[in-house]
Amino acid sequence: MTKTILTVDDSRTMRDMLHLALTEAGFRVVQAVDGLDGLEALDAAQADVIITDINMPRLDGFGFIEGVRKNDRHRATPILVLTTESDTTKKQRARDAGATGWIVKPFNPEKLIDAIRRVAA
């Protein structure tokens, strides 16, 4: 069954790149433009995996992840954060908020799919 991935990023470029890599790998993609948009799209998307950026307007990645985890249907939905930041504080903070793992930007499609494979069968 085709898996659905919810991508949350305020950068159009990043959304396009994720879309390209994920659809070529056979996933169905739902897009959101920031944390608030992502929370709204959450239930309708029925995502199997969520990929989110950290720095976004209105509601950032951390707030979004916390919001996802408060949603009972998504307590166990894998969430991967995208980060270019090398300091471990942000990664730990993402984990503290409930993120399952992270993907470092710039990513290549293989790394992206690998990461997804680590969280979804």
Next chain:
Amino acid sequence: MDPLAAIKVTFFQECEEQLAELEGGLLAMEGGDHDPEIVNAVFRAVHSIKGGAGAFSLEALVRFSHVFETALDLIRSGDIQADQETLKLLLRSADVLADHVRAARDGGVVDEGRSSAMAEALEALASGMGGGGEADTGDGFDDFVFNPVSIDMSDAPAPADDSVAALLASITGGDAGEAEAPAADGAPGQTWHVRFYPQVGLYQKANEAGLLLRELGRLGDVAVRLDASGLPLLQNMNPEDAYLGWSADLTGPGIEEAAIREVFEWVEGDCYLDIVREGAPPPVAQASGVDAVGEVDVMALIRAAQAAEVPAAAAPAAPVRASAESKAPVEPAKAKEAALDAKAQAAAREASPQTIRVDLERVDRLIDLVGELVINQAMLTQRVAECGLQRASSVAMGLDDLEQLTREIQDSVMAIRAQPVKSVFQRFPRLVREIAAMTGKEVRLIMDGEGTEVDKTVIERLSDPLTHMIRNAIDHGLETPDEREAAGKPREGVVRLAALHRSGRIVIEISDDGRGINRPRVKQIAVDKGLISPEANLSDDEIDNLIFMAGFSTAATVSDISGRGVGMDVVRRSIQSLGGRINISSRPGQGSTFTLSLPLTLAVLDGMVVTVAGQTLVAPLTAIIESLQPKACDVRNLGPNAQVIAIRDTHVPLIDIGRSLGYRTVTPPPTEGVALLVEGEGGSRAALMVDAIQGQRQVVIKSLEANYRPVPGIAAATILGDGRVALILDIDAVMVPKPHEGGGPVAAPANGGLDTVGAPTSLAKVG
């Protein structure tokens, strides 16, 4: 287009938007706005550019944006205060960032010296404030950092059961510190022993032990055993807790410890992880051995599970999972609360207009089709009128409705291509900064009406003339700070750029509070260059407008600032080619204001339809000042070949367009026709003779050059209501006839005194 190439185009478009956000935010901060959201937006703009640049391996852009981002991060966290000096640095850095973006996009080069200097300044800013971010490797990329995990048993929370503790103790006892050895060499057939005991946090973050173990299996051959000894009795079990652990034996050539750790990198803080390279002695446990209660070959389970398309870790984790899910119905209220929360937030957000992206070609085609519609509707109306139908008949009234509808459609369609002038204006703050720096002047730019909308075709051609005028305003108009102080003005000069709609046109004003036009000097230069006669008596306004004349320049040595002395005449011609007009008004010592008036769109023209020698022509309404019926007493001969007509207190050349365009060789008496007083470049005026005026009409402009070639005296063509092509006059071309080259028939005058019409150039220039 290759999808990645398309995304790259999107990236550069997005960069432009981010650069605009960046500059706007920094300007707002400079203006005193302390909203933290603005600082965040500024940071995100640079962060976003860096992210995309990394994806496309745009090295120089990544490097610069990283340094910039680091500084901005410290500002948004409050570690650095953004005072005026700092903001000026940031604004200049934004300019350099823009240069990098454009160089990356267009393949150009960036001023290396300036870029390095800016980067150093940013680094100094960042490091001067107590060190940048932690663990910053300085190149912005996440190198794999080897973090050995040391398992300190004394810190571990009490396990649910003693057997786990015993097991763990046995691990520690047998290791002799090998767990912390650095990455081992990949000896062939090396075996690693991995012990993995997830904590509760691991599951809460949706990590799955089974998937992690599967990942391990990709490194080599692995045998995994479940240790369920930590499971308490069912009645003592907390479904959310973690009781299970696994030990895995991983065998294969070239496996490094770092690779094994990487499998678990996400969950390091949420599990016990122990990785031991096997020494000489045979491995501690064999896959087939069953030493403790509850050991199962988990790997086989996983493979079986995969084959059956069941989530891999379902079997061992099932007891924990199932209970977690059964917990869900117990708390529906909480879920609803969360959902309501999100909705409330959504309602609170401001509605932003929905947009879609459309191919420009499609819009252009739509505008063409609507133009056809307008023509067809006009033709239909005309034919119906010719049939003699009553005005009040249902057909005629239906046609009126159709005309109304067509105009509304046309307005709506034109609005699609309308863009706010902001897209042209937004490059000016930077331009002003640079020119101010180059000329040593202090300048503040005020912009009004950036949201005023103009057709895309007009906007694109506004940029050059506006740039030129702003350069002029700063270079020539504004005094140096010392001069201004001496004159009792503030040291900082003001340049104001405003756009507004006025009576169906767009008006743009560029004003400065500088020294104003130096009228005696301008007049003298015009005399020196032979543009006016020394005795010419000109009003103040007329003197001011002399600067638009060809060949005029106020700089004795050409100033690089104002573009190699290219003068206002070029600007005026550009504006007029857009169907616009430009004026200047000035007050000595106080400043000057340029006013541009432009049509809202280039695709249509307000025209006056006239007949000349049996031909139907259209004259652009914007060029026509008035029309009049010449009286014989007002028409005078001037020299052998020319005629002028007296209009109030001036004389203007009288030109027979029928002759200029070669439609006839004999000029009929002016009293039998109509004269159109027109104004062209340089403010010069002429009276164009036509046979009759048919009316005023908005016409759709059709290119003559698309299928043919440029025709002298003709700007373009249009299609009138009767379906026939009518030519649109190029006013500037027809009103400035060159002196007769000799040759060509000059007809004997049919009635007194009326001869060929040609005027010497100097006459045409009289105001």
Next chain:
Amino acid sequence: MEDIVQRKTGDRIELISFRIGDQEFCVDIMAVREIRGWTPATSLPQAPSFVKGVINLRGAVLPIVDLAARMGMAVTEPSERHVIIVTRICDQQVGLLVDAVCDIITVETGTIQQTPDLACDVVKTFVKGLLAMEGRMISLISLDNVLPTLDLEPTGAETASILAA
């Protein structure tokens, strides 16, 4: 269109033939967009005598070339009986004024003969070859030079203009 004559024997091309005066000509049908009757053209100032003016072709401005005049024959006085062949030359559409359209013919390129040397230069500029068919001689026209290039001097009587370029 020199290549038409040089294509290997065995290639077939489709041509549309038309009449001007008592002579018959043809052009590659691929260049022809449509055929219309004559409508009065708006004359262009300073135009050469072989440019009759422009007409409205569904919203586009189409120049009309009097092919007879272009080839040095007498200027045509157009009437409703005349025909306009709308052709596409490079990126431009041009209408050719002719007396009547005759036929669509398919020929093998090998049967096209070279234009004889006795033809004057003007003719050689336009006529790329000759076809013999059913006792008729049909001249194959190349359209590339039909419209004047920008530096050609306009011919015709209307040079009386005081308006230099």
